[in-house]
Amino acid sequence: MGKLLYSAAMSLDGFIAGPGGDMGWLAPYTGEASADELAAEVGALLVGRRTFSGDDPYRGTEGEGKAFGGGWDGPQVVLTRRPAPAAVPGVTFCSSLEEGVAAARAAAGEKTVNVLGASVGRVCVEAGLLDEVEVLVMPVLLGGGVRLFERPGPPVRLELVAQQGTSLRYRVLR
Template sequence: MAKACFGMIVSLDGFINDGAGKLDKLYESFEPNEEINEVMAKTGAVVMGRRTYDMTDDSDAYADDYEFQVPIFVLTHHPPAKHPKENDDLSITFVTEGIETAVRKARAAAGEKDVVILGADIGQQALRANLVDELQIAIAPLLLGTGTRMFEHLEDMEIHLEKIRTMESRRQVEIHYKVIKPS
């Protein structure tokens, strides 16, 4: 069965974007390598929130050059009026019924491959609903000081983790943790 992985690049001080909402400073240190490509190849579907989906200026660009050419499930209250372009590998489904439905649909689409959950708010919703099996955190070598925190609204939760993998490139470290489910 597909495992659900909440993963993002984060600054050392815990931000997933800068104060202006931009990601480019974080991605300056991203260097794909064989290990990272292997993890990406195991992805069968993506769940993201509407803010993450809207970060591109052209939603049709997902079909043309998005790094994950798999089914995408966008959790939103308001689907766009115009459906974006799709291709043989990438479809986009707007889900309005909540995080549980989005992850369930993504798991079904992924088959034996993994589901990647993107976006701080969506990831936190999935953690609160006990839907995350693994955290995949790439740590960029910078301190932003401000922006959106990856784990801003989990103050009333205690989540136990077990380190299962560490990947290192010349410029950043990526750590994978298994989420220990409450008994």
């Protein structure tokens, strides 16, 4: 079974989306940051509903509406409390974390399940399911928006396992 990896591009001041979920801030940096290595290890996505339906950093480009800007194609599992929309090819909608993680792991096989969205990352940490966190720090200060992790409670201990440029990967210690 593959690992659960929460990944995000993040501003230097800790935000993965701007105010109101704005992802337009990332557009100037998408050419600088390659997610090819990450995309190659991903077998399925576990995505929050806001992330799935939200702003697209690739808006107006050929990568719009595609995971990793078109650098990856495969099964997606979307966690949602709202009724699922009409069928979307390659997308499964689940209402519980347990159901969503099981579906994403089954779809990924031995490959990595890439967790996208701050809320889903947080609940995976709280449930003790998250194996790793990868953050690509971007050279910008947003000043507000959606934080990488916004949670009260005890600290979550991490161990650095890889660093390449401003990309940092940590193992979640249990």
